[in-house]
Amino acid sequence: MKFKLQAAAALFALPLALTALAQQSITDKDAKDATIQEIERYREMLADGNPAELYEARGEELWKTKRGPKNASLEKCDLGLGAGVVKGAYAQMPRYFADVDKVQDLESRLLTCMETLQGYKAEEFTKQPFGSEDNKSDLEALTAYVVTQSKGVTMNAPMKHPKEKEAYEIGKRIFFYRAGPYDFACATCHAENGRRIRLQDLPNLTTHNGAKLGYGTWPAYRVSQGEFRTMQWRMNDCYRQQRFPEPGFGSDTVTALLTYLAATAAGAPYQGPGIKR
Amino acid sequence: MADPMKIRATMQGDTAEIRVLVNHPMETGQRKDAKTGELVPAHFIQTLTATLGDKTVLDSQIGTSVSRNPVFGFKVKGAKAGDKVTITWKDNKGDTRTDETTIA
Numbered sequence: 001m002k003f004k005l006q007a008a009a010a011l012f013a014l015p016l017a018l019t020a021l022a023q024q025s026i027t028d029k030d031a032k033d034a035t036i037q038e039i040e041r042y043r044e045m046l047a048d049g050n051p052a053e054l055y056e057a058r059g060e061e062l063w064k065t066k067r068g069p070k071n072a073s074l075e076k077c078d079l080g081l082g083a084g085v086v087k088g089a090y091a092q093m094p095r096y097f098a099d100v101d102k103v104q105d106l107e108s109r110l111l112t113c114m115e116t117l118q119g120y121k122a123e124e125f126t127k128q129p130f131g132s133e134d135n136k137s138d139l140e141a142l143t144a145y146v147v148t149q150s151k152g153v154t155m156n157a158p159m160k161h162p163k164e165k166e167a168y169e170i171g172k173r174i175f176f177y178r179a180g181p182y183d184f185a186c187a188t189c190h191a192e193n194g195r196r197i198r199l200q201d202l203p204n205l206t207t208h209n210g211a212k213l214g215y216g217t218w219p220a221y222r223v224s225q226g227e228f229r230t231m232q233w234r235m236n237d238c239y240r241q242q243r244f245p246e247p248g249f250g251s252d253t254v255t256a257l258l259t260y261l262a263a264t265a266a267g268a269p270y271q272g273p274g275i276k277r
Numbered sequence: 278m279a280d281p282m283k284i285r286a287t288m289q290g291d292t293a294e295i296r297v298l299v300n301h302p303m304e305t306g307q308r309k310d311a312k313t314g315e316l317v318p319a320h321f322i323q324t325l326t327a328t329l330g331d332k333t334v335l336d337s338q339i340g341t342s343v344s345r346n347p348v349f350g351f352k353v354k355g356a357k358a359g360d361k362v363t364i365t366w367k368d369n370k371g372d373t374r375t376d377e378t379t380i381a
Contacts, residue, residue, distance in 0.1 A: 051298060051345075053298060054300045057283070058280075133302050
């Protein structure tokens with residue numbers, strides 16, 4: 001008798017439990033949507049008042065100030081659209097530059113300009129390229145200035161020159177190349193939709209939409225670090241997280257990766273400089 | 278000398294919406310230097326005031342819980358386009374900075 005009672009109770013309880021489960025999954029979903037909405041609202045509020053503006057202002061001043069052994073400004077620097085054209089230049093990078101006979105991303109190009117126009121030695125800047133509160137980086141500020149001038153411009157890195165095509169192919173290979181103590185590749189985290197690390201959504205960088213979100217909102221101001229971070233930093237940090245040796249500043253590896261990302265994102269408007277957690 | 282602020286003031290109906298982006302390290306005094314292990318001395322904004330013409334419309338006390346390079350936003354009723362907004366902050370080291378703009 002006792003056994004029967006228990007069985008009846010269990011039978012009775014089962015549908016209840018199922019309904020409860022179904023209800024819970026509905027509310028979970030609503031809660032998740034509401035959370036995502038709130039996070040988006042929070043991001044919007046943050047974006048309105050992006051401290052990247054402070055770096056941009058400093059970068060603009062650096063760009064226009066006569067400095068270095070040759071006492072020249074960077075206003076004659078050719079970023080690919082002709083000497084001194086900054087507006088929209090970043091949206092068409094990385095690209096092939098005939099004077100150095102290779103593909104360069106924005107930061108390597110800035111270094112070249114600082115060497116040729118201002119007479120600086122690149123090592124002065126690559127020794128400590130990433131800034132901190134006590135060590136402001138000129139390169140980061142200049143980058144902030146140049147990328148802001150491409151806000152809203154359609155990203156369209158040229159893929160015509162053989163070296164640009166080569167960089168794209170190399171970048172793609174690197175993206176999928178698994179190695180290191182974790183047997184990781186960029187693709188391990190960034191080649192599938194709907195992945196995330198903790199609460200950060202990881203864009204699928206092999207698709208146009210993913211690259212638009214990922215590549216198109218960097219460089220960015222990192223709130224947790226209180227610093228403006230560039231693409232060179234972003235790539236370096238991805239390498240660090242994969243436990244790879246970090247590439248040198250302006251390395252061809254990074255340029256190749258960026259060429260691959262830029263080509264995947266091509267056609268979408270550049271939305272940076274962004275603001276990240 | 279402290280770096281300049283970025284102030285944006287626009288009319289939204291009959292209220293002015295003002296946003297101020299301040300360039301400041303906002304050190305809490307609790308962070309240790311990664312290399313030396315020494316505490317980084319506190320350095321933060323203590324007061325931030327806003328005046329509209331001659332009238333003080335905001336008088337705030339700020340502490341170490343505020344982030345580096347903070348953004349402040351507030352609304353002022355009864356302002357009109359062309360009014361002058363002046364923002365001043367002062368930090369615990371006595372450093373201060375004043376910037377102004379006109380409401381657009």
